Amino acid sequence: MAMRMTGPSAIMSRVIEETLSPKKEEEGAIGYIRPSSLAKGCVLYVAMELLKVPKEEIDNRVKRILEAGTSSHFRIPKYFSKITVAKEMPFLDEEYRIRGQCDALIYIPPDLDVEHSGFYVVEIKTTSSSEFERIKEAGQPKEEHITQCLIYIWGLTRYYKSIPIRGGIIYYENRDTLDYHLFNVTYDENLLLPLLNEIKAMLPGLIIEGKLPEAHLPLDHWAHEYCPYLSVCDYGQEAMKLKKEKKSEIPDRVLAEIIGMRIVKKQRAKEEKVKKKTPRTLEELSEEFNWE
Ligand code: SF4
Structure with missing residues (x-):
């Protein structure tokens, strides 16, 4: 006669059987x-x-x-x-x-x-x-x-x-x-x-x-833009609309200054990297050589 499992062994055996049985999805x-x-x-x-x-x-x-x-x-x-x-x-x-x-x-x-x-x-x-x-x-x-x-x-x-x-x-x-x-x-x-x-x-x-x-999430939160439900979410769409409107409120002169500053900053960062003696990371190299 097969020996019955009891106590922790019986509980573990139940878990094993449950895991291996086909799962019935409740409707x-x-x-x-x-x-x-x-x-x-x-x-x-x-x-x-x-x-x-x-x-x-x-x-x-x-x-x-x-x-x-x-x-x-x-x-x-x-x-x-x-x-x-x-x-x-x-x-x-x-x-x-x-x-x-x-x-x-x-x-x-x-x-x-x-x-x-x-x-x-x-x-x-x-x-x-x-x-x-x-x-x-x-x-x-x-x-x-x-x-x-x-x-x-x-x-x-x-x-x-x-x-x-x-x-x-x-x-x-x-x-x-x-x-x-x-x-x-x-x-x-x-x-x-x-x-x-x-x-x-x-x-x-x-x-x-x-x-x-x-x-x-609040409408001004950054995460809506990267959400995989953005296309089906009304709040996410509204958040994107608000973001666009906010952007277009910036006067052209200020926008030009921001872009100019970004270009200078990027250029300086590139020069710094070239000067660096330590080995560069793959990301730095790909940025420097414009690898796709
Ligand atoms: S897009 Fe919708 S679901 Fe996604 S984070 Fe924004 S509010 Fe939440």
């Missing part, structure tokens, strides 16, 4: 919110994604950049594997319908540093040279990356209940030079609450009637 069921989508801060975007509204196709060059970013998530964690507890650590929150996985959870042992010993969520981001320098100069991560890191800390803490996560670390890598810079993220649930409350308020209408929310 009208909506998916789960991804932390990276939520971190953009637009509830309307999140709602459209849950309803699986088709997005504008992204071009192949951008796809390659995204894939390069994804593959670096396999390489980078090796550099701090000594203090890694888990890679791609998942969480699920049914109440807010959020599902995600953080890149890594690390543990700084007291042997390394008593004051900062504890668990930290690590979020990995790869950027272009110019973006990398901008972030370093600003002395802080991009706002949406901080929000994403906070969502992981919030989600993992709620899901696992017994892991006392102290904060987060955002790991930026310059994808041209492979230089890196790390930022600490202090956990503050209050920073997330307004966004989480908007999600909670939006879910019943969306699930029951497929109703899209009113909440969206």
Whole structure:
């Protein structure tokens, strides 16, 4: 007679069978919110994604950049594997319908540093040279990356209940030079609450009637322009119209001065690069030689 599995083995076996069984899509069921989508801060975007509204196709060059970013998530964690507890650590929150996985959870042992010993969520981001320098100069991560890191800390803490996560670390890598810079993220649930409350308020209408929310990014936010829902979003269209009108309000003389200043700045930057003795990045070379 086959021996029955009990306790944790039985639970694990159930998970294995569920994973391998064909998934039955419930009719009208909506998916789960991804932390990276939520971190953009637009509830309307999140709602459209849950309803699986088709997005504008992204071009192949951008796809390659995204894939390069994804593959670096396999390489980078090796550099701090000594203090890694888990890679791609998942969480699920049914109440807010959020599902995600953080890149890594690390543990700084007291042997390394008593004051900062504890668990930290690590979020990995790869950027272009110019973006990398901008972030370093600003002395802080991009706002949406901080929000994403906070969502992981919030989600993992709620899901696992017994892991006392102290904060987060955002790991930026310059994808041209492979230089890196790390930022600490202090956990503050209050920073997330307004966004989480908007999600909670939006879910019943969306699930029951497929109703899209009113909440969206402010019209003067830069992100509408790059949103894959721009062509089907009235607010996004309005934001673009306002941006155009604002631009055309600038007198020709001022516009000419701005363009002139930009040309001089670009020329100076080029001259500086030529003078540089250090090896140049691929991006700098392509700019200098006008490679396509
Ligand atoms: S276009 Fe703007 S308002 Fe519309 S979904 Fe995208 S980010 Fe939100």
